[in-house]
Structures are given as C-alpha cells and as structure tokens.
Amino acid sequence: MKKAWEIAKKGAAKFGGSVKSYFAQSLKMAWVIVKNEAGAVNANELVTVLKYGNSQAYIAVPADVDAKVLNCLDIVVNPMEKPLAKKTGEMYRVYLVPTDVVKVIVDGTTYKYKVTNDGKVFFNGVA
Incomplete structure (x- = not known):
C-alpha cells in the first residue's frame, strides 16, 4: 500500500490532478513490483x-x-x-x-x- 501511494504521488506531481485519481493504477503497478522483487517466493505456487x-x-x-x-x-x-x-x-x-x-x-x-x-x-x- 505504501508503494502504491508513493507511485500515485509521483504521478500526480508529474502529470497534475489529485493523488486519489492515480491510486487505482498505482496499486496495480505496486503489486507487479512487489510480486517480481528478487526473493519473492509464493510457497503455494512453488x-x-x-x-x-x-x-x-x-x-x-x-x-x-x-x-x-x-x-x-x-x-x-x-x-x-x-x-x-x-x-x-x-x-x-x-x-x-x-x-x-x-x-x-x-x-x-x-x-x-x-x-x-x-x-x-x-x-x-x-x-
């Protein structure tokens, strides 16, 4: 969640608009980043x-x-x-x-x- 808010804030600062309007997409982006981080292992899918x-x-x-x-x-x-x-x-x-x-x-x-x-x-x- 923290990463998603960071991405949303950067988007709002760069392109204008409210941080809330960027949050949905930033949440998807943050999930991809967290999921693909080195060492991230999903034990149920291993x-x-x-x-x-x-x-x-x-x-x-x-x-x-x-x-x-x-x-x-x-x-x-x-x-x-x-x-x-x-x-x-x-x-x-x-x-x-x-x-x-x-x-x-x-x-x-x-x-x-x-x-x-x-x-x-x-x-x-x-x-």
Missing part, C-alpha cells in the same frame, strides 16, 4: 505435481527460482529447463521425489511440502 504413483512423484519447480530439492531421488530434467506450460512458455526443472515430505530450499529458507499418493501437494510451512 511446487507442482506432474505425475505420481508407487510412492513417488514428479514435481516441477519454476526454473527462474534458485531452488534446491533436498530429498530428490532423481533430477529428471537436469536443471536444463523444460517448457511445461506451452501457452505461457514458463520454464521448469523436473524432479523425482518420494510421496511424503519434500523440502525445497530457496534463498536459505526451507519450505516443506506433503506430496500425497493421489498426486496432491500441500504446503506444510517453513522449517
């Missing part, structure tokens, strides 16, 4: 299950996130990225992990996930 079975699962982690999967059984797509989302062109790293607790380290923070045998992933908090 791990995606692609395939599962026999107490193992294939998970995907966005390639632009410098992450280390601790209890990885195998790196399927070696940190050479693979486009899994064809429409958006987003790149991912694919790992084979046990369907149990998976730990992913990003910027020194360990995120814990529970991968179930039916292919669901649940964020279990920060270790």
